[in-house]
Amino acid sequence: MKQILSIAAILVVGILSGCQPGKGRVEKRAPNILFAIADDASWKHFGAYGCNWVKTPAFDRVAKNGILFTRAYTPNAKCAPSRSCILTGRNTWQLEEACNHSPNFPAKFKTYPEVLSENGYFVGSVGKGWAPGNPGKINGKRRELTGIKFDELKVPPVTTGISTNDYAANFEAFLAARPADKPFCFWYGCFEPHRNYEFKSGINKGNKNIDEIDEVPSFWPDVDTIRADMLDYAFEIEHFDAHLNRMLRKLEEIGELENTIVIVTADNGMPFPRIKGQEYEYSNHLPLAISWPNGIKNPGRIVDDFVNFIDFVPTYLELTGLTAEQVGMHPTTGNSLTDIFYSKKDGRVNPERDFVLIGKERHDIGRPNDQGYPIRGIIRNNYLYIRNFKPERWPAGNPETGYLNCDGSPTKTYILDTRRKKGQLEYWQLNFGKRVSEELYNIKTDPFCMKNLALDEAFAELKNKMDEEMLEKLRMQGDPRILVNGDVFDNYEYSGVVRNYYNRYMQGEEVPANWVNKSDYDADLLE
Numbered sequence: 001m002k003q004i005l006s007i008a009a010i011l012v013v014g015i016l017s018g019c020q021p022g023k024g025r026v027e028k029r030a031p032n033i034l035f036a037i038a039d040d041a042s043w044k045h046f047g048a049y050g051c052n053w054v055k056t057p058a059f060d061r062v063a064k065n066g067i068l069f070t071r072a073y074t075p076n077a078k079c080a081p082s083r084s085c086i087l088t089g090r091n092t093w094q095l096e097e098a099c100n101h102s103p104n105f106p107a108k109f110k111t112y113p114e115v116l117s118e119n120g121y122f123v124g125s126v127g128k129g130w131a132p133g134n135p136g137k138i139n140g141k142r143r144e145l146t147g148i149k150f151d152e153l154k155v156p157p158v159t160t161g162i163s164t165n166d167y168a169a170n171f172e173a174f175l176a177a178r179p180a181d182k183p184f185c186f187w188y189g190c191f192e193p194h195r196n197y198e199f200k201s202g203i204n205k206g207n208k209n210i211d212e213i214d215e216v217p218s219f220w221p222d223v224d225t226i227r228a229d230m231l232d233y234a235f236e237i238e239h240f241d242a243h244l245n246r247m248l249r250k251l252e253e254i255g256e257l258e259n260t261i262v263i264v265t266a267d268n269g270m271p272f273p274r275i276k277g278q279e280y281e282y283s284n285h286l287p288l289a290i291s292w293p294n295g296i297k298n299p300g301r302i303v304d305d306f307v308n309f310i311d312f313v314p315t316y317l318e319l320t321g322l323t324a325e326q327v328g329m330h331p332t333t334g335n336s337l338t339d340i341f342y343s344k345k346d347g348r349v350n351p352e353r354d355f356v357l358i359g360k361e362r363h364d365i366g367r368p369n370d371q372g373y374p375i376r377g378i379i380r381n382n383y384l385y386i387r388n389f390k391p392e393r394w395p396a397g398n399p400e401t402g403y404l405n406c407d408g409s410p411t412k413t414y415i416l417d418t419r420r421k422k423g424q425l426e427y428w429q430l431n432f433g434k435r436v437s438e439e440l441y442n443i444k445t446d447p448f449c450m451k452n453l454a455l456d457e458a459f460a461e462l463k464n465k466m467d468e469e470m471l472e473k474l475r476m477q478g479d480p481r482i483l484v485n486g487d488v489f490d491n492y493e494y495s496g497v498v499r500n501y502y503n504r505y506m507q508g509e510e511v512p513a514n515w516v517n518k519s520d521y522d523a524d525l526l527e
Contacts (some may be wrong), residue, residue: 004525031259031294032079033316034251035060036055036244037086037265039079039128039195040276041237041394043072043287053212054234059289060246062262065299067340071306073379077268077276077283078363082309083130086267087145089313089332093359093376093479098494100372102132103146104495108330112313113147113185115327119156119320122182125145126170127163128189134495137197146187150174159198161232162239163191168246175250186230190243193236195271195407195515202231206238217282218448219274219430220411221418228409233270244508250456261292263312273328273412277363277405278395279375281384281443284358290337298344304380305353310334333477342375353396355380357473359490360480364515365501366397366404371490373405374481378470382444385466399522401502403432408517414518438463 022115036059042048044055048063054385076092076099084098085091087177088109091100103472110128129146136143150173156164167190178184185453202208210227220226231526242263251257252283269275278282288307291299309332317324318336325331335353342439343349356379364373388395397404406412412431419428423491440454441462453459474482483491497512 022344031261032256033263036188036264038046038240038287039108040268042269042275042282043285044336045237046287054237055178056241058241059246059264062264062291063289066289066296068302069307070264070287070304072288073284073358074268074286074309075358076360077279079267080133081130085309086312087130089310089334090330091310091333091357091477092331093481094477099361099489100492102494102496103492104134105136107136110329111145112316113187114487116185120182120184122149122178123185124174125187125189126150126167128162128191129187140365147185147445158239158365161196162236167243172250175390178380192239193233195233195409197236199232199410202230202235202330203228206235212335219451220415221427223301225414226411227370252409258293258413264289272406272409272444273415275408276354279358279360279377280449281447296341301342301346303349304347305349306356307337308334308356309354311337364397365494365498366401368502370500374486376470376474376481378466380394380466382442384441384443386439387467388435388437391435395435396432399525401505404513404516407515410522413517413519429470432440
């Protein structure tokens with residue numbers, strides 16, 4: 001599973017203001033873009049945000065030389081749908097099948113690497129691109145949604161859980177293959193820190209200590225097993241950052257760093273219970289640092305505007321002088337980030353960037369008939385409002401099929417055992433239990449989303465106002481869940497080999513699901 005899910009993507013996109021689409025007339029000095037997206041990493045766990053138990057000098061360098069964003073969000077906190085937003089500039093509920101995890105990617109939606117390749121850019125990728133799912137074919141060949149792969153160079157793995165891909169060396173091979181007269185578009189998809197981890201590798205190989213962790217999320221027990229699991233996650237983030245550091249040094253060595261836009265982020269939160277695959281603050285709130293010495297004004301700024309993964313494509317289009325209509329893309333929903341790039345302000349730059357929409361449909365399978373768990377939400381100011389459209393369903397997947405929307409891990413096992421072996425329900429309920437239809441949290445004072453204010457009459461007016469605003473915006477975006485046929489998302493085929501998992505498993509078939517542990521199955525909770 002790790003080979004189709006990743007931690008990071010560095011996207012290097014050659015762009016030229018005012019170039020003619022389809023003409024290939026791209027000047028050599030057109031700016032490049034280096035975009036790093038961390039797979040399965042929450043925003044707090046990078047040094048520039050004050051984290052001391054994860055060392056990220058490359059990310060911190062980008063932040064110091066550019067802009068550190070404190071309110072960057074993905075609309076959908078799972079690998080494939082999150083990356084679909086990045087590639088198209090549209091929210092997932094505007095992307096048909098691509099709203100789901102492991103879908104058949106719709107042929108009608110072009111991605112920006114495809115567009116840039118058609119307009120004179122040298123495009124490539126390493127590691128995980130868009131995945132998991134079926135990208136489809138063009139002229140009988142598999143679509144390269146993120147560019148042609150450069151994956152040949154390998155290195156002995158640091159741990160049993162880390163990929164052998166020498167990402168930085170493959171990036172250098174890509175640069176060596178670039179025609180001298182072209183800017184480039186490169187997607188770096190590091191597989192880390194996606195699970196599995198080598199248990200206690202953070203301690204034994206990363207020289208870390210469980211006492212370094214300043215805070216364990218309050219929806220987990222604070223025990224050594226979980227702290228060790230968190231340090232293993234930290235060690236793999238550092239592996240990603242080390243390759244990013246080599247890439248930055250290479251760009252500096254060849255004199256391209258000043259002319260490169262570097263974007264570093266993550267596709268969804270850390271692969272732990274109640275985070276990855278859910279829609280809470282730690283699920284969708286992600287790290288983001290962007291540098292561009294030739295373009296960003298007043299580097300070293302910290303910006304508090306709400307920004308979104310759907311903002312990247314409009315940025316590229318503006319900087320190239322292209323339009324979505326010209327290049328055959330569907331209209332984008334996000335807003336270009338150049339207003340922030342060209343400002344000299346810290347804090348809030350554009351007062352109109354004051355909210356983000358989030359949501360999901362089907363992530364991993366594990367419910368009857370491959371049903372999803374539909375959610376929509378809005379974050380405005382310090383509040384997160386969530387509507388769970390099918391609260392009768394299990395949010396992390398059914399217990400009897402192992403809660404398949406939560407990766408197997410020591411943390412997951414420990415929490416499940418608090419119910420099975422100790423008879424305690426608190427942590428199990430927080431991480432795996434069913435939910436009420438509406439949730440409201442003050443994410444400034446309660447970032448772990450522990451106190452549901454939707455149940456408090458004092459917040460009824462705020463809750464209703466946020467719900468009305470969310471529904472209005474979703475209607476304007478044509479969201480089927482809000483308009484006429486929300487269950488269409490359940491009817492899209494799951495592209496993986498384990499489709500219809502629940503029904504097959506319950507009929508006695510041995511169906512593989514290697515991203516969870518056998519001990520995760522809770523048959524005693526069968527409904």
